[in-house]
Amino acid sequence: LGPADTRIESKPPRLSAGWWCALAVLVVNDHVLKGSGLLPGVVTGKLSDVAGLLVAPVLVAVALRLRTPRSKLVAVVLVVLAFGAIKLSLQAARFVEAGFAALGIPWRLWVDPTDLVALAVLPLTGWLLRAREDSRSRGALQRLGIVLGALSCLATSYQRFHGSRVLMNSTHDTLELAVYRSSVPIDCDAAETDAESSLPASAFVLERCATFGPYDMLSLDPPDVLERDDERECEAVVVAGAGLPPVAIFWSDPVIRSFERGRDGGEDYQLSVFRIGERLHVEPVPTVTLWQLHGELEPDDCGGAP
Amino acid sequence: MPTHPALSIGVLVSTLVLLPRAARAELRRSMLFADMAVGTHDATLTVADRTTDEHWNAGVALEAGYTRTLRAPWFGLTFLGRYGVWADGWSSFAGERRTRFDLWVAPEFRHRFGTYGLAPTLSIAAGFGPTLARIAAAPHRSVRESYGTGFGLNTGARTTLTARPFGAHGILLLAQYSLHVTLIRHRIAASTEPGLTSSELYRFVDRQLLLGAGYLVEF
Numbered sequence: 400l401g402p403a404d405t406r407i408e409s410k411p412p413r414l415s416a417g418w419w420c421a422l423a424v425l426v427v428n429d430h431v432l433k434g435s436g437l438l439p440g441v442v443t444g445k446l447s448d449v450a451g452l453l454v455a456p457v458l459v460a461v462a463l464r465l466r467t468p469r470s471k472l473v474a475v476v477l478v479v480l481a482f483g484a485i486k487l488s489l490q491a492a493r494f495v496e497a498g499f500a501a502l503g504i505p506w507r508l509w510v511d512p513t514d515l516v517a518l519a520v521l522p523l524t525g526w527l528l529r530a531r532e533d534s535r536s537r538g539a540l541q542r543l544g545i546v547l548g549a550l551s552c553l554a555t556s557y558q559r560f561h562g563s564r565v566l567m568n569s570t571h572d573t574l575e576l577a578v579y580r581s582s583v584p585i586d587c588d589a590a591e592t593d594a595e596s597s598l599p600a601s602a603f604v605l606e607r608c609a610t611f612g613p614y615d616m617l618s619l620d621p622p623d624v625l626e627r628d629d630e631r632e633c634e635a636v637v638v639a640g641a642g643l644p645p646v647a648i649f650w651s652d653p654v655i656r657s658f659e660r661g662r663d664g665g666e667d668y669q670l671s672v673f674r675i676g677e678r679l680h681v682e683p684v685p686t687v688t689l690w691q692l693h694g695e696l697e698p699d700d701c702g703g704a705p
Numbered sequence: 706m707p708t709h710p711a712l713s714i715g716v717l718v719s720t721l722v723l724l725p726r727a728a729r730a731e732l733r734r735s736m737l738f739a740d741m742a743v744g745t746h747d748a749t750l751t752v753a754d755r756t757t758d759e760h761w762n763a764g765v766a767l768e769a770g771y772t773r774t775l776r777a778p779w780f781g782l783t784f785l786g787r788y789g790v791w792a793d794g795w796s797s798f799a800g801e802r803r804t805r806f807d808l809w810v811a812p813e814f815r816h817r818f819g820t821y822g823l824a825p826t827l828s829i830a831a832g833f834g835p836t837l838a839r840i841a842a843a844p845h846r847s848v849r850e851s852y853g854t855g856f857g858l859n860t861g862a863r864t865t866l867t868a869r870p871f872g873a874h875g876i877l878l879l880a881q882y883s884l885h886v887t888l889i890r891h892r893i894a895a896s897t898e899p900g901l902t903s904s905e906l907y908r909f910v911d912r913q914l915l916l917g918a919g920y921l922v923e924f
Contacts, residue, residue, distance in 0.1 A: 494745065497792050569846070571750055571757040571795055613757075613795050673848050673893065676903035677753075680895050682847040 414544040418457050418527050422544070425450035425551050448517035451552060452482065457527050458548040461541065471528045479518065486514045562618030563634065563653035563668065564687060570674040573612045577699040579603035579637035579645075580621065587633035587651060590688075594635070594649040600694030603637045603647075608701035616658055616669070619648060624655065637692055640701065643672070643679035645692040652686070736772040738877055740919020741765075748793050748911035752891075759793040764913045766790075770809075778817055783830050783863075785809040791885075791911060799843035805887070807859045809834040823868040823875075833860035838887045838909075848893055852907075855889030861913075873923045883913045 428446045432438050438446075459465075459474040484491040568574050582604040590597040611617050618624075619636050634653045639645040648670070658669055667686045672679055683689040743766075748759040766789035774781040787807040796803055811832020818825045838855030861883030869875035887909045895901040 498743075569799070571752070572755060614799070671847055673895070674903075675848075675893050675895055675901050676905065678901070678903075680848075680898065680901060682895065683897060684847075 414457065414461055414541055414548075415527060417523075418454065419544070421450050421453035421527070422548055422551060425454055426547075429551070445514065445517060448482075448514045449520045452478070452517050452520050453524055453527060454548050455482075455552050456524050458545060458552065460528055462545050462549075475521065475524060475528070479521070482518075483515065561655055562616075562620045562624075562658070563655055564619045564648070564650050564684075565616040565658050565669050566619055566638065566681065567616045567658075567669055567671045568611050568613055569671040570679070571613055572674065573610060574640060574672065574679070575608060575610045575701050576617070576638050576640040576643065577701040578606050578609055578617075578619070579639070579696060580606040581635050585633055585635055585649075590633060590635065590649050591651060594647070594688045595690050598635050598647060598649060600637075600645070600692050600696050603635075603692075603696060605697050605699045606636075608699065619670075620653065620655070624653075637696065638681070639696065639699075640679065642674070642677055643681070645696055646681050646689060647692040648681075648683075648687050648689050650687040734774040734777070736774075736921055736923045737770070738772070738919055738921035739767075739769045740877060740879060740917045741767055742879060742881065742915035742917025744913060744915035746791060746793075746911045746913035748791070748909055751908045751910070752905050757795075759795060764789060764791055764915060766915055766917070768917070768919070772813060779815050781813045781815065781828075783809075783811050783813045783832070785811070785834075785863075791913075796840075796843075800845070801843045802841040803838070805836055805838040805855070805885070807834060807836045807883075807885075809859060809861075811863070823870055825866060825868045828865045828867070829862065830864075831860075831862040833858060835859075836885055836887055838889055840889060848896055850891070850893045852892075853890035855887045855909075857885060857887035857909075859883055859885045867921060869921075869923070875921045875923075877919050877921050879915075879917050879919070881915050881917075883915070885909070885911050885913065887911075 425447065428443055428450060432443050432446075456471075456475045456478045459478060460471050463470075463474070465471050465474055481495075485495055486492075581598065581602050583602060586597060607622065609617050619638075620634065624631075631653045633649065633651045635647065635649040637645050637647045656668055667684050670684055670687065670689075671682050673682060674680075681689065742764075744764050746764045750757045750759070766787050768785055768787045770783055770785035772781050772783045785808070787809065789805055789807070791803050791805060795801075809832050811830035813828050813830035815826050815828045818827070836855075836857040836859045838857060840852040840855065842850045842852055861881055863879060863881035863883075865877050865879045867875055867877045889907050889909070890904060891907045892904045893902065
């Protein structure tokens with residue numbers, strides 16, 4: 400760096416136009432693109448990390464008014480170390496999640512070493528940190544940027560599940576459930592009128608055994624739903640397991656949606672399974688028809704099933 | 706006698722100020738302190754015959770206490786009040802807010818490194834006491850759910866390093882390991898199936914390692 404560069408670098412960094420673009424990408428990606436089906440999940444996931452590594456170090460440097468190149472480098476290193484730890488270590492991710500939870504901020508983190516590929520964007524981060532003082536970047540705008548950037552970084556890592564209807568495990572236990580699906584095409588109009596009569600136990604065959612932990616979600620759609628070309632108008636499944644008498648669930652409008660892990664209730668498309676004493680209980684939502692299935696089901700080999 | 710004037714002044718100040726202060730410190734028999742500690746905890750929840758483990762959770766605690774010297778300078782008794790948050794993965798997903806208040810009494814053994822100046826002191830205490838716990842049920846759940854008041858016991862060991870750069874006032878660094886056993890009644894009722902209700906006793910056993918720092922005053 401020459402003397403002029405040193406003078407520029409010694410000023411506190413500003414939120415440049417490039418930084419605002421990265422923030423816009425982060426927000427649009429996390430709140431519009433993720434789960435929309437417009438881009439594959441692997442792309443939106445990596446895009447989130449790339450945008451986050453552009454936004455977060457600059458945010459730290461601006462918020463702490465770091466002036467010298469060395470202090471800015473320390474900000475980058477700290478962010479990279481934290482990013483690396485939560486991408487490589489489940490314990491680190493859990494610890495950060497729990498720490499934020501203790502402060503009343505729910506934060507979900509993915510442990511995925513392949514996300515470290517986003518570190519390739521760091522030279523661009525360095526360029527953003529060298530941004531000159533911009534007369535248009537007034538104090539109020541800077542403060543707004545800091546708040547928006549912090550909120551966006553916190554909101555970026557919710558774990559998402561996809562399906563037209565999902566079942567969330569709201570118990571403390573890992574559940575093993577058997578999922579049955581209708582073996583014949585469903586007469587959706589008839590089932591809409593009287594699902595219980597249209598879909599007897601004999602219509603369902605075992606599709607899979609599903610194991611999912613506390614606050615994980617189980618998609619009730621067929622496993623190959625994203626590859627299928629046929630237009631589905633309705634779906635029906637039966638779920639059963641230890642402590643859970645067979646429950647049949649029918650729904651129309653099977654459009655794939657995105658769900659955030661840990662968001663309990665308030666979702667019209669998200670059912671929850673609760674433990675009430677020794678029994679498991681599926682709490683329905685208005686967009687499904689749910690009933691206790693009577694009749695014999697095909698036996699299954701699922702560990703937790705009766 | 707020191708020949709350098711600055712050294713002479715230093716000795717004079719030490720004689721007139723620090724020695725009487727140190728002597729008074731020996732006579733001080735009470736200490737009040739407050740600190741904040743953060744760390745990790747493992748928890749095990751047992752309900753009837755079902756057991757769930759939660760690892761690598763966070764603990765935050767605010768503490769205030771009083772230490773009374775009984776056998777100067779090496780032995781005393783510490784009374785501590787601790788207010789803490791114990792979050793785990795499940796409670797953060799659900800949105801439950803868990804807090805507890807501990808009382809703790811412990812014999813304390815001390816060793817003071819030197820008599821003058823900072824007079825750093827290493828203390829080790831081990832004790833026990835009652836615990837009062839509250840869990841605010843998660844909002845927005847589609848079942849009706851509530852918790853009673855939780856009661857339990859806490860026990861553990863605590864080591865502190867104190868220094869007194871401001872005479873009777875000082876700082877402390879602490880590390881403590883504690884074990885809590887808490888019993889709390891959980892009630893849940895299905896919204897869509899009248900009569901499907903449950904009332905069970907939850908037993909939490911959690912082990913907590915906290916590191917912290919605080920402020921003390923002796924009198």
